[in-house]
Amino acid sequence: MPSLGSIRRSFAPWEDPGAKPYISFQNVTKRFGTFTAVEDLSLDVYEREFFSLLGPSGCGKTTLLRMLAGFEEPTEGELYLDGQPLKGVPPHKRPVNMMFQSYALFPHMSVADNIAFGLKQDGMEKAAQDERVEQMLKLVKLEEFARRKPHQLSGGQRQRVALARAVAKRPKLLILDEPLGALDKKLREETQFELMDLQQELGLTFMIVTHDQEEAMTMSDRIAVMDKGVIVQTGTPAEIYEAPNSRYVADFIGSVNILEGRVESTDDGHVVLDGPDGKITGALRGASIDKGTTAWFAIRPEKIEISRTKPEGAVNALEGEVWDIAYLGDMTVLNVRLGSGAVVQAAMLNRLRLVEDPIGYDERVWLSFGAESGIVLDR
Template sequence: MKSLGSIRRDFAPWNDPNAKPYIQFDKVTKKFGDFTAVNNLSLTIFEREFFALLGASGCGKSTLLRMLAGFEEPTAGRILLDGQDLRGIPPYRRPVNMMFQSYALFPHMTVENNIAFGLKQDGMPKPEIAARVGEMLKLVKLEQFAKRKPHQLSGGQRQRVALARSVAKRPKVLLLDEPLGALDKKLREETQFELMDLQQSLGLTFVVVTHDQEEAMTMADRIAIIDKGEVMQVATPAEVYEAPGSRFVAGFVGNVNMFEGKIAHGEAGAASIDAGNGITIRTENTGDAATGAAVAFAIRPEKIKISSTRPAGAVNAIEGEVYDIAYLGDMTVYHVRLDDGQVVRASTMNAARITEDPLSWNDRAWVSFRPDAGVVLTR
């Protein structure tokens, strides 16, 4: 069976009509005075899912997380966890824990005492606390740092202490608000995989808020794209990227080229799009777009080939001029200005050290792509 991108084939409860959602946002609205942060939003999350809320600053994603944690109450609607309505239940009585971007570690306490703090507050017996703390230290690979204080640790180590403290109480759901924002790029990439492995080993439900697309795409089983307090699309990372549901999602996640036009002729899922200025695009992914409909044809830069001559047999090929080049090591990004003024972005992997068909600034070039390389968007 063909699929869009890599998937966990043994875990996809959202495709099972009999699966019961673990977390439900049911027509939730949250207002702060005249400002609506969340607008009549409905969303379901399943047990053991690593779920990401992705959106720009101010879109309402952190407000959703705070309402689930109990720090805010919905103005309207319900939030259910394992079938229980959470309205009126204070944060400390909810089976969730929240890890903040600042980590909020106690500076005067050692690593092991930071991890043990919540367990002591709950009155857990000392032998059980010691065993649990030892288990958490081993889980986050910080056994040798147990006696250190936060200021004696690196940013990545402090992040792991905060994580260990968050899961020590065995919450049903762990909420992570921009958890990797304070880390440098390389450490952030390493920690993403550590979080994924930790979530798998613990079997907990993780809900992460982030504005970092790469972070969400790497870690999450599914992503909810949020804009102005509303859900724009919920899907797996590969589906969000390869089959965006709207112009907004296509433009928000990753880089994309967009050709506006009308369906000139369509049949059996294939169509010709009149994109104006003599450009006609043949596509095999028209969805339910009818002949004459105004649409956008969206195609990712890596799906476009660039060459100095028109490729033989190419169905879709458009000529232009190279006006910008960015060499990024693993890939080269070309900006090609078409004769009608539109700029097309094409990216090429640098699989070999030497380029057979080198292109430079101001060269005439052809961009080409397959009929199944892009998608037609009606919204």
């Protein structure tokens, strides 16, 4: 049976009508004076879920987390954790740990003591403390830095200490605000998978804020894309990437080409658009779309084939001229200028080290793609 993107795993409580949300925002609004940071927002997150809030700076992501942690109170609406209302409950009485973007480490304490701080506050025995701290140091690869002070560490190392301290207490809910932003690319990628494994092993619920799309796509069971204090789409990484509900979401997640046209016909879940560079047939997003209206065809670069001659039997084929070429190692990206002046990006996977007669600058080429390769959006 066809699936939208690769199957991550069978865990999907949001598809069960009888499942009870672990976190529930109900018509929550948060204002700071005349500025509305979050507006009439409703969202359910389930136990053991790895949930990401994704959006540009200032869209309200961190404000949501701060309300959940107890550092802000909603102006309107209700917030529940494990069925219990959180209104008026102070931060230290919530089964929640938050890793701050600013790290908030104690400068006079060593790395090991920073990690152990919450364990000491909870009265954990010294032997158990030491064992837990050792586990956390191993997790973030800082065993040799245990006795150092925060000022003796790099920004990325301090971030890893903050992560270890947040996880050490094994909270029911761990909130992370841009947790991996200061790490280098390779360490960030390694830590993403370690976080996923840790979350599964401990059975915790993770709620993370990030503006890094790749990070959200890698780690999340589901993603909520935010804009100006509202959630514009919630779904699995595959749903967000392959079936965006608007040009905003399509454009925000990964690279995408968006071509405008007028709806000429609709049939069996597909739409024919008449655009300045010819007709395009794509999959319909939603139940219906009116003929004669303006719509947009969104397609990812890796779903486009590029060739010197027009492919026989191609459902969609557009002709253009190679304008720019970028060799990225694993793939080569070509920007192709169509007759209308629109530029379409196509990506070719570099499966072989050597390429016979590679396509070069200023060549005339054809871009082809199937009807299911892209999606038609009405907004």
